[in-house]
Amino acid sequence: MAYPRASEAPSIRSQDTRRSTITRGSNFHLDTFESKDFIVKDFVETLSENATSRRSAPASTQQAAFDPKPLIRTFEAALSRLGSLSEELTEQETDLSAAVRRAESQHNQTVSSLSRKLEEATDQFNRLENTLNGGIGDSPSTDAGGAVALQIGEKLEELERQRQRAVDTKDLIDYWIEVSEKGSLSRLEDKRRLGGDSKVQCAAIARQLLKMSHRLDPEGSSQMNGKRANATNGAQSKDMLGSNDNGTTNRTRVVIEKFLESLEKDLLDQFDDHYRRQNLNGMRDCAVAVRDFNDGSSVIGMFVNQHQFFIDKSQLVTEAVGGDAETWERIADADAEPPGVEPGLQALIDEIRLVVQEECFTIKRAFPFYEEVLTRFLQRVFQQSIQQRLELVLEKAESISTLAFLRTVQTSRSYISSMVEDLKSHGLTEHPEPATPQIVSFLDQQMEELFTPYLTGVAYIDREKKSLEYLYRALLFKFTMYHERRKKVTSASMLDRMAQRSRQFVDSTREAYFDKLDTADLPASQKAMLIRLAGIKPAESNGDKKAEIEVTEDDGQLEVPKAKKMLRWLAEGVGRGLELNGGGTETPKDVQALHQLLITHMGDIYIDSSLDWAVDMATSQESVTKVEPDLSFLPSLRISIQILHLLQTSVNTMLLPLALSNVTIRRDVEKMTTATISRLESKVSIILHKTLDVSLAWTARLLANQKKTDFKPKEEDADSAIGALQTPTCLSIFTFLSKVANLANTTLDGSNLSSFLSELALGLRSLLLEHLKKFPVSLLGGIILSKDVAKYEELVQGWKCDGTVWERQEGMKVVKDVANLFIISPEALRERLRGSGKGSEEVAELRKYVKRREDVGSVGVQAVLSGL
Numbered sequence: 001m002a003y004p005r006a007s008e009a010p011s012i013r014s015q016d017t018r019r020s021t022i023t024r025g026s027n028f029h030l031d032t033f034e035s036k037d038f039i040v041k042d043f044v045e046t047l048s049e050n051a052t053s054r055r056s057a058p059a060s061t062q063q064a065a066f067d068p069k070p071l072i073r074t075f076e077a078a079l080s081r082l083g084s085l086s087e088e089l090t091e092q093e094t095d096l097s098a099a100v101r102r103a104e105s106q107h108n109q110t111v112s113s114l115s116r117k118l119e120e121a122t123d124q125f126n127r128l129e130n131t132l133n134g135g136i137g138d139s140p141s142t143d144a145g146g147a148v149a150l151q152i153g154e155k156l157e158e159l160e161r162q163r164q165r166a167v168d169t170k171d172l173i174d175y176w177i178e179v180s181e182k183g184s185l186s187r188l189e190d191k192r193r194l195g196g197d198s199k200v201q202c203a204a205i206a207r208q209l210l211k212m213s214h215r216l217d218p219e220g221s222s223q224m225n226g227k228r229a230n231a232t233n234g235a236q237s238k239d240m241l242g243s244n245d246n247g248t249t250n251r252t253r254v255v256i257e258k259f260l261e262s263l264e265k266d267l268l269d270q271f272d273d274h275y276r277r278q279n280l281n282g283m284r285d286c287a288v289a290v291r292d293f294n295d296g297s298s299v300i301g302m303f304v305n306q307h308q309f310f311i312d313k314s315q316l317v318t319e320a321v322g323g324d325a326e327t328w329e330r331i332a333d334a335d336a337e338p339p340g341v342e343p344g345l346q347a348l349i350d351e352i353r354l355v356v357q358e359e360c361f362t363i364k365r366a367f368p369f370y371e372e373v374l375t376r377f378l379q380r381v382f383q384q385s386i387q388q389r390l391e392l393v394l395e396k397a398e399s400i401s402t403l404a405f406l407r408t409v410q411t412s413r414s415y416i417s418s419m420v421e422d423l424k425s426h427g428l429t430e431h432p433e434p435a436t437p438q439i440v441s442f443l444d445q446q447m448e449e450l451f452t453p454y455l456t457g458v459a460y461i462d463r464e465k466k467s468l469e470y471l472y473r474a475l476l477f478k479f480t481m482y483h484e485r486r487k488k489v490t491s492a493s494m495l496d497r498m499a500q501r502s503r504q505f506v507d508s509t510r511e512a513y514f515d516k517l518d519t520a521d522l523p524a525s526q527k528a529m530l531i532r533l534a535g536i537k538p539a540e541s542n543g544d545k546k547a548e549i550e551v552t553e554d555d556g557q558l559e560v561p562k563a564k565k566m567l568r569w570l571a572e573g574v575g576r577g578l579e580l581n582g583g584g585t586e587t588p589k590d591v592q593a594l595h596q597l598l599i600t601h602m603g604d605i606y607i608d609s610s611l612d613w614a615v616d617m618a619t620s621q622e623s624v625t626k627v628e629p630d631l632s633f634l635p636s637l638r639i640s641i642q643i644l645h646l647l648q649t650s651v652n653t654m655l656l657p658l659a660l661s662n663v664t665i666r667r668d669v670e671k672m673t674t675a676t677i678s679r680l681e682s683k684v685s686i687i688l689h690k691t692l693d694v695s696l697a698w699t700a701r702l703l704a705n706q707k708k709t710d711f712k713p714k715e716e717d718a719d720s721a722i723g724a725l726q727t728p729t730c731l732s733i734f735t736f737l738s739k740v741a742n743l744a745n746t747t748l749d750g751s752n753l754s755s756f757l758s759e760l761a762l763g764l765r766s767l768l769l770e771h772l773k774k775f776p777v778s779l780l781g782g783i784i785l786s787k788d789v790a791k792y793e794e795l796v797q798g799w800k801c802d803g804t805v806w807e808r809q810e811g812m813k814v815v816k817d818v819a820n821l822f823i824i825s826p827e828a829l830r831e832r833l834r835g836s837g838k839g840s841e842e843v844a845e846l847r848k849y850v851k852r853r854e855d856v857g858s859v860g861v862q863a864v865l866s867g868l
Contacts, residue, residue, distance in 0.1 A: 030088070030089065047075065048071065048074075050074060051070040051073070051075075052070070131149070171205070172205065174187070175188055175205060175209060176209060176212060176252075179209065179255050179256065180252050183251060183252075184255065185206075185256070185259050188202055188205060188259065189259075192263065192266075199263065200288060200289045203260070203263055203264075203289055203293060206256055206259050206260045207260070209256045210253065210257065210260065213253040264290060264293050264298065267286045267299075268286070268290065268302055270282065271283055271286035271287065271290070271299055271302065272306070275306070275366075278362075280362065280365040283366035283367075284366050284367065287299050287366060287367050287368065287369075288368060291368075296367075300376050303367075303373060303377075304373075304376050304377050304380050307359075309351075309352075309355045309359075310380065310385070321342060321344060321392050321395075321396040327339050328397075328400050329525075331397065331404040331407050331408065332401040332404040333529070334403055334471055334533075338407045338411060341412055341414075342396075342408065342411075342412070344389065345389050345390065345412060346415060349386070349415055349416060349419050352385065352419065353422055353423070356381065356423060356428065359377065360428040360431065361431075363377065364429040370429050371429065371436070371439065374428060374439065375442050378442065378443065378446060379446065382446040382447075382449070382450060383446070383449075386416065386450060387450060393408060394409065394454070397409075399523050400523060401525060402466055402467040402470070402526065403467045403526075405463065406463055406464060407576075409451065409454055409455075410576050410579060413450075413451055413580060420443050420444070420447050423443060424439075424443060451580070460577070460580065460581070460590075461577070461586075461590045464576070464577065464593075464594070465593055465594070465597055468569060468573055468594070468597055470522070470530055471533070471569055472566060472569075472597070472601040473530075473534075474530040474531075474533040474534040475534070475562060475565065475566065476606060477534035477536070478535055478549070478551055478555040479555055479606065480605060481555075482551050482555045482556035483556055483613060485551065486556070486613065517530065537549075537550075556610075557610075557636060558636060558639040560639060560642055560643060560646075562606075563602060563646055564646070566598070566602055567598075567602075567646060567647075567650050570594060570597075570598055570650070570654075571650075574591070574594060574655070577591075578658070585661075587658055587659075588659040588661055588662035588665040588666070589662075589665065591655050591658045592659065594655070595655050595673075598647070598650075598655075599647075599672060602643070603647060603676045603680065607640055607643055607644055608679075608680060608683070610636060610639075610640050611637075611684065611687065612683070614633045614636060614637055614687045615683060615686055615687055615690070617630070618633060618687050618690035621690075622697070625701065628698060628736065629694045629695070629697075629698050631739070631743055633687075634691060634743045634744070634746075635743060635746050635747055637684060637688075637748075638746060638747040640680075640684065641752075644680055644681070644684075647677075648673070648677055651673045652673075655669060656669060656670065688748075688752075691756075692759055692763065695736075695740045695760060696760070696763040696764070699733055699736065699737065699763070699764060699767055702732050702736065703729060703733070703771045705729055705732075706727065706771065707727075708776070710775070710781070711775050711777040711782070711785050711822075712775070712778045713778070713780060713781060725787060725791075726791045727784065727788055729788075730791050730792065731791075733764075734791055734792070734795050737760070737764065737795060738795065740760065741757060741795075741798070741799055744760075745800075753800060754800055754801055754802065754803065755804065757799040757800060757801050757804075758799075758806040758807075761796045761801060761806045762809075764792065764796070765812060765814070765815055768792065768815050772785070772818055772819075772849060773848050773849065775852060776852050776854055777822040777853060777854065779822070779823060779854065781822065782819065782822030782823035785819050785822060786816075786820070786823065789812065789815050789816055789819045793811070793812040793815075796811060796812055818849050821846065821849050822849075822852070826858065826860025826861050826863065826864055827860070829850065829860075829861070829864050830863070830867065833864065833867075847865060850864065851865075
């Protein structure tokens with residue numbers, strides 16, 4: 001819908017009123033619509049409010065009718081104004097678009113011009129570069145230009161060097177003329193006072209002057225004020241008159257040397273002053289200057305020697321070794337866990353760890369050659385602070401016992417090693433990066449040098465062997481004494497003589513043990529510990545320095561805990577050797593030494609002595625005929641087997657793997673172990689065979705006590721015989737062999753037990769078969785015999801003989817078959833013998849049993865025998 005313009009619209013108002021309304025309603029510009037807060041709704045409402053507010057209201061209370069004309073005029077004026085603004089905006093947009101096109105055209109021209117210029121500059125640069133580089137791919141004239149440019153550059157550099165050398169030479173000549181003619185270095189002193197790099201330059205100039213003086217008079221260094229020490233008075237005067245130049249040179253050298261000494265002292269004083277004020281830049285300047293004198297050793301020495309750590313911690317290094325008596329007693333106790341590193345050494349190491357890490361910052365900032373300073377600082381820390389404290393701690397430990405010394409070396413090395421690893425990971429002067437390979441190598445070297453006196457050669461393993469040997473001897477003292485006494489007094493016949501010899505042997509053994517301890521180079525505390533470990537009680541008499549020893553039967557018995565204790569001590573020594581030596585080339589040799597020690601004490605002394613005792617006991621029972629053999633030695637065999645297994649397992653799992661790197665030593669260890677195990681196992685086998693022989697021999701004696709009437713009772717004894725379950729002989733054998741089987745179950749297990757019981761059952765069966773050939777058996781006796789055989793079968797069935805020869809030979813079946821031969825009728829006997837399918841030899845054996853029948857003379861039995 002198109003509205004008529006305001007000037008054409010009809011109006012009932014005057015011309016002035018209409019113009020006023022239009023003016024007020026169109027009071028806005030382009031800025032009005034550019035505002036961010038412009039809202040069309042609010043704009044329309046504003047126009048409406050302006051038109052409404054201009055309407056005149058009647059004075060009466062009646063509401064006037066709505067008059068739309070003011071609104072129409074207002075919106076017509078607004079539309080007119082908006083149309084003019086739109087035309088104005090269109091004109092501005094047209095102008096701006098034209099300006100943009102002109103600007104874009106100008107920009108494109110500018111970019112094109114700049115691109116051409118850049119390409120021209122690039123080409124010119126490339127041509128220049130090719131010319132300077134010799135004109136690769138260019139014309140000969142270009143090559144000549146590049147070569148000329150290079151020659152000019154080299155000549156300029158050479159001329160500059162010559163000019164600088166000339167200037168330095170001129171200055172050096174001036175300084176030499178001054179010091180040689182005037183005997184002073186005032187110009188050099190003035191230069192020295194300038195500060196900054198001037199002192200470094202002064203030091204370089206003074207050293208050159210000193211070299212000049214030595215060249216002018218090379219023999220002056222061997223003279224004292226121009227006079228030769230070995231010259232006579234006349235020759236000396238002549239030499240002085242003829243060598244004034246040399247005297248001048250000597251005086252010049254003295255002046256220069258004094259200047260150098262003064263300069264160095266001045267620099268060191270300044271360094272010390274800067275160090276006290278923690279002026280790291282000043283320290284660095286002085287260090288650079290002094291570096292040219294003697295490679296900086298003096299300034300490094302000043303820094304290290306005057307470090308506050310070595311002053312404050314000197315008391316900590318030399319103070320008495322701490323730890324109460326209980327702590328040191330725990331270290332010396334082989335059964336106790338070591339308490340750890342000595343408190344004083346621990347405190348020192350902890351302090352060093354912190355000081356070194358903190359001081360590395362100062363060293364790197366204050367010294368350009370900081371690695372040299374760090375190595376000197378660390379060298380002083382290790383070789384003075386740590387080494388002094390470590391020596392005190394180890395001296396204290398060595399005064400306690402050999403084991404305390406070894407444990408202290410181990411714990412100290414472990415704690416110091418942890419500090420070294422912390423320093424490596426910290427990086428020191430390279431923090432937060434890891435330390436350089438040079439510093440890492442230096443730390444490792446210092447670490448090794450600390451413990452080299454205690455670990456090189458055979459020093460360590462000799463101490464380890466010495467400690468273990470004395471511990472083993474003390475632990476097995478009463479055991480060894482018991483068995484040695486047993487060997488010496490068993491031949492005595494009278495009890496009083498045995499007791500007297502036993503007392504004499506104990507006294508001599510005690511004296512020998514104490515004499516050996518007295519002559520050994522052992523601390524008093526270690527001797528006291530070994531005496532306690534040996535179970536020796538001090539004598540009550542104050543005047544008697546000896547001790548009372550009580551040896552009982554229990555002392556001669558093997559104990560698994562005691563064997564485990566020996567292995568635990570050995571394992572500690574092996575682990576300590578690996579930790580201290582790092583599994584090096586000496587490890588197989590150390591393992592071989594410890595292996596020999598273990599085989600000697602646990603194999604040859606401990607297990608072998610017990611087995612010898614068991615062999616002697618078993619052998620002694622072979623001659624016993626009147627009483628039941630004493631098999632109480634048999635349970636000890638189980639402990640021997642257990643300890644033997646522990647010994648073999650320990651060698652195979654702990655020692656042999658460590659000797660693999662040396663084939664010869666590994667073979668020796670295997671050979672020695674195999675020989676020892678085989679020897680001990682053969683003794684175990686001997687004991688078991690002797691036990692079988694003794695048991696079967698006693699069983700044979702019990703069978704020999706069988707009455708002839710047991711299997712052929714009289715008629716008046718028939719009722720009592722039938723009422724009895726077994727014969728007395730059977731019951732006694734059942735009781736005895738049950739004891740033997742119980743002892744075997746206690747002693748053996750597995751295949752060893754099965755084999756032993758199988759052999760015992762086979763022996764019993766053989767004895768019974770031979771036994772039945774000796775007695776006539778009646779029909780009633782056959783019934784009694786069957787009861788005995790059933791009892792024997794009950795006995796053997798309780799034994800674990802699975803998978804043995806006894807089971808494959810059907811056990812007691814043959815004995816039951818023989819017992820049945822005495823109770824069956826002749827007809828049944830004939831059928832039994834015919835259906836057995838046995839050979840002629842076995843049939844001949846059966847004839848022997850049939851002949852023991854009471855009715856062997858009957859027609860039926862004779863017919864059976866003749867039929868065989």
